[in-house]
Amino acid sequence: MIFSRTLPSLLSVCLVVLIATNSIPAAPPHLAKKGTATQLLVQGEPFIMLAGEVYNSSSSNLGYLAPIWPRLGAMNLNTVLVPVSWEQLEPVEGKFDFTLVDGVIDQARKNRLRVVLLWFGTWKNMVSSYAPAWFRADPKRFPLVIDDVGNGLPIPSPFSAAGQAADARAFAALMKHLRKIDEAQQTVLMVQVENEVGLPNSLRDRSPVAQAAFTAPIPGELALLLHDHPDRLTRELRAVWDSAGGRTSGSWAEIFGDGPAASELFMAWHYARYINAVASAGRAEYPVPLFVNAAIGRKDGKIGSYPGGGALPLAFNVWQLAAPEIQMLSPDIYYGNFDGWCRSYSQAGNPFFIPETHGQEIGAANAFLAIAGHNAMGFSPFGIDDPAPSSGEFARAYDVLKQLTPLILAHQGDGSMNAAVLNHDNPSQTLTLGGYTLTVAIRRPRKSVAAVDSGYALIIAEQPDRFVVAGKDVDITFAANGTLPAVVELNRVEEGIFLEGRWVPGRRLNGDEIMLDYGLSTLAAKNQTGTGLRFGAEGPTIIRATVFRREPVRQQ
Numbered sequence: 001m002i003f004s005r006t007l008p009s010l011l012s013v014c015l016v017v018l019i020a021t022n023s024i025p026a027a028p029p030h031l032a033k034k035g036t037a038t039q040l041l042v043q044g045e046p047f048i049m050l051a052g053e054v055y056n057s058s059s060s061n062l063g064y065l066a067p068i069w070p071r072l073g074a075m076n077l078n079t080v081l082v083p084v085s086w087e088q089l090e091p092v093e094g095k096f097d098f099t100l101v102d103g104v105i106d107q108a109r110k111n112r113l114r115v116v117l118l119w120f121g122t123w124k125n126m127v128s129s130y131a132p133a134w135f136r137a138d139p140k141r142f143p144l145v146i147d148d149v150g151n152g153l154p155i156p157s158p159f160s161a162a163g164q165a166a167d168a169r170a171f172a173a174l175m176k177h178l179r180k181i182d183e184a185q186q187t188v189l190m191v192q193v194e195n196e197v198g199l200p201n202s203l204r205d206r207s208p209v210a211q212a213a214f215t216a217p218i219p220g221e222l223a224l225l226l227h228d229h230p231d232r233l234t235r236e237l238r239a240v241w242d243s244a245g246g247r248t249s250g251s252w253a254e255i256f257g258d259g260p261a262a263s264e265l266f267m268a269w270h271y272a273r274y275i276n277a278v279a280s281a282g283r284a285e286y287p288v289p290l291f292v293n294a295a296i297g298r299k300d301g302k303i304g305s306y307p308g309g310g311a312l313p314l315a316f317n318v319w320q321l322a323a324p325e326i327q328m329l330s331p332d333i334y335y336g337n338f339d340g341w342c343r344s345y346s347q348a349g350n351p352f353f354i355p356e357t358h359g360q361e362i363g364a365a366n367a368f369l370a371i372a373g374h375n376a377m378g379f380s381p382f383g384i385d386d387p388a389p390s391s392g393e394f395a396r397a398y399d400v401l402k403q404l405t406p407l408i409l410a411h412q413g414d415g416s417m418n419a420a421v422l423n424h425d426n427p428s429q430t431l432t433l434g435g436y437t438l439t440v441a442i443r444r445p446r447k448s449v450a451a452v453d454s455g456y457a458l459i460i461a462e463q464p465d466r467f468v469v470a471g472k473d474v475d476i477t478f479a480a481n482g483t484l485p486a487v488v489e490l491n492r493v494e495e496g497i498f499l500e501g502r503w504v505p506g507r508r509l510n511g512d513e514i515m516l517d518y519g520l521s522t523l524a525a526k527n528q529t530g531t532g533l534r535f536g537a538e539g540p541t542i543i544r545a546t547v548f549r550r551e552p553v554r555q556q
């Protein structure tokens with residue numbers, strides 16, 4: 001009796017001690033849905049990666065890498081994307097050298113930064129320059145892609161079972177090592193598998209095995225999706241499939257037409273199968289989130305303008321079916337319409353993360369848009385270790401995002417947060433949040449303040465009448481939603497900062513700091529007062545404002 005009463009409490013004491021001493025590791029980093037968003041959970045807590053990717057060769061030498069971390073910390077990054085090259089991990093077949101991996105993780109920890117590792121294995125930017133020499137020197141054992149005139153390209157074939165097995169074994173060794181050294185501390189958040197795979201100009205592999213696969217019926221899973229759930233196809237795939245006749249059985253060309261799309265989708269399937277085998281071997285050792293990145297090309301997704309077979313929206317459904325061990329398809333956004341690419345990569349249930357893009361001023365604006373406007377779990381400009389001087393705006397933007405992280409995490413996925421990026425072609429935008437319509441416009445020129453032609457803001461409706469806004473070079477005005485006419489008055493407007501999630505107000509803003517327009521009669525006729533939130537060039541800065549509505553006054 002005594003035994004049975006004391007045992008449970010003894011067990012719970014042991015459990016508490018084990019957790020407190022970190023002897024029971026938290027679940028590895030993983031993804032979790034929150035409303036329409038997917039968040040990354042690290043040691044059980046949601047996490048936003050304010051990240052940047054170092055240049056390709058920066059992590060090949062620990063001495064070169066060491067002084068970079070403090071600079072990135074000073075830029076307010078919390079995460080760094082760092083390549084791990086297969087040739088340096090397995091220089092001799094079957095012999096693994098973890099010196100660089102250990103050094104990267106050790107340096108990151110000393111600088112209180114997390115990392116996302118980039119596995120430069122079989123493919124890096126289509127080709128294979130990071131695979132070990134023993135792999136690249138033996139095309140008989142590890143066959144190459146054959147182009148349409150019979151030449152072998154410097155690209156290992158995704159049809160190579162031997163290549164797949166060799167890459168999978170190396171990746172599994174890496175992931176096993178990560179579990180051993182990092183499961184408790186979780187410095188490594190996620191791993192990218194390969195880098196920007198695909199073939200130029202919509203080529204496809206013309207080796208005999210590939211030719212046979214191209215003329216065979218499409219894989220059963222894909223045929224089933226087309227038959228049972230055409231509603232789940234991406235816009236891009238649906239358009240191609242419909243125009244080829246909407247068939248659900250046949251070969252790739254019979255189903256997706258005679259054009260380049262069939263080749264791209266076919267190659268996508270086989271890249272995805274190969275990468276899935278690599279990913280599966282890795283996740284069996286240590287199941288952190290795995291993702292692939294895609295080069296989107298200069299022509300805004302026009303077929304043939306990017307490495308065909310990569311994880312572009314045209315091929316999302318194919319990648320998702322063929323590579324279930326890959327949790328996320330991620331865009332490297334250097335070209336085209338940033339907002340449009342964010343939308344494309346948030347469709348079909350794809351969790352959203354941007355591993356490569358531009359930094360500096362446009363990066364600051366786009367980080368706001370991706371994280372607050374499109375629920376991204378992270379943002380990462382490429383070449384973040386570039387020594388060129390910067391204006392400091394990007395670092396300020398990350399500082400603001402860092403301050404707002406608890407709020408952003410709480411509001412992602414529930415429709416109470418949004419962002420706007422304005423420029424010459426798009427000088428103002430309206431956002432509906434918390435019962436109000438907010439007009440975000442590039443700030444008007446004022447005496448002694450130079451005119452600008454761009455600006456950006458993110459807005460969080462903490463409550464229907466209370467907003468946290470961060471921005472630069474914008475004016476923001478409020479109008480009431482709903483059927484009854486109402487005038488919206490600013491109530492309390494404070495600039496300030498968040499310190500560990502707690503609002504620390506600075507100046508109470510009023511007068512010139514909120515008066516945007518004195519055309520009072522014209523404004524009154526439109527139920528407006530001329531007041532608004534004003535964000536200057538020094539930003540981004542944070543303002544917290546409450547508003548109220550009152551009835552409009554009209555003398556009969």
Ligand code: DGJ
Binds near residue numbers: 056125196332356382
């Ligand atoms: C995209 C690649 O993924 C990166 O590794 C790097 O090569 C950049 N392009 C260079 O712009």
